[in-house]
Amino acid sequence: xxxxxxxxxxxxxxxxxxxxxxxxxxxxxxxxxxxxxxxxxxxxxxxxxxxxxxxxxxxxxxxxxxxxxxxxxxxxxxxxxxxxxxxxxxxxxxxxxxxxxxxxxxxxxxxxxxxxxxxxxxxxxxxxxxxxxxxxxxxxxxxxxxxxxxxxxxxxxxxxxxxxxxxxxxxxxxxxxxxxxxxxxxxxxxxxxxxxxxxxxxxxxxxxxxxxxxxxxxxxxxxxxxxxxxxxxxxxxxxxxxxx
Numbered sequence: 001x002x003x004x005x006x007x008x009x010x011x012x013x014x015x016x017x018x019x020x021x022x023x024x025x026x027x028x029x030x031x032x033x034x035x036x037x038x039x040x041x042x043x044x045x046x047x048x049x050x051x052x053x054x055x056x057x058x059x060x061x062x063x064x065x066x067x068x069x070x071x072x073x074x075x076x077x078x079x080x081x082x083x084x085x086x087x088x089x090x091x092x093x094x095x096x097x098x099x100x101x102x103x104x105x106x107x108x109x110x111x112x113x114x115x116x117x118x119x120x121x122x123x124x125x126x127x128x129x130x131x132x133x134x135x136x137x138x139x140x141x142x143x144x145x146x147x148x149x150x151x152x153x154x155x156x157x158x159x160x161x162x163x164x165x166x167x168x169x170x171x172x173x174x175x176x177x178x179x180x181x182x183x184x185x186x187x188x189x190x191x192x193x194x195x196x197x198x199x200x201x202x203x204x205x206x207x208x209x210x211x212x213x214x215x216x217x218x219x220x221x222x223x224x225x226x227x228x229x230x231x232x233x234x235x236x237x238x239x240x241x242x243x244x
Contacts, residue, residue, distance in 0.1 A: 034084040
């Protein structure tokens with residue numbers, strides 16, 4: 001099976017509490033084997049680079065796979081060298097912002113052992129959730145990390161994270177009692193990893209990580225102007241590198 005792929009995708013958020021708000025943006029993401037990262041022509045490398053500093057503890061010099069294995073070991077999980085597939089954005093001209101990176105972690109026989117959802121906020125915090133999805137890819141996790149100043153810290157994430165194949169179809173919903181204040185979806189179509197497709201996506205969505213970061217701040221300003229309640233950020237909820 002060829003693991004590495006590009007996804008031409010749309011990310012959408014729907015806020016269902018006052019003030020209601022929704023948006024959708026076109027993005028592209030990578031699905032990569034952490035033990036076999038893509039090898040690109042030199043002229044495309046500045047637009048697609050995976051850097052160990054962008055995942056888990058930034059100051060840890062080990063590779064992404066090594067850091068993930070260490071994080072899992074602290075929680076009693078040993079993949080014994082099994083394949084790990086990561087869905088994430090790559091660095092573009094030295095910058096990346098991944099609101100969420102997802103790791104599908106397998107044992108040596110190819111069975112799914114667990115899924116890790118690594119979340120970043122715009123304040124430099126990082127947090128990872130260890131998940132054990134059912135056969136449909138559904139999992140739950142208590143909210144433990146400050147992502148948005150316009151959402152309370154209580155609640156539970158209900159996620160649907162099936163392994164992306166020809167289609168990418170992920171959902172993260174925040175539940176609070178019987179209410180669902182926020183639903184985020186990520187849907188896309190797989191494209192091959194080759195210079196033509198990568199160049200096409202880079203040109204269609206130039207400086208994508210920089211744009212994602214700017215759009216998150218723009219949406220925050222919009223909610224603030226609409227008088228959305230602000231939840232204070234504290235050292236306990238803001239996350240670190242990596243708060244886990």
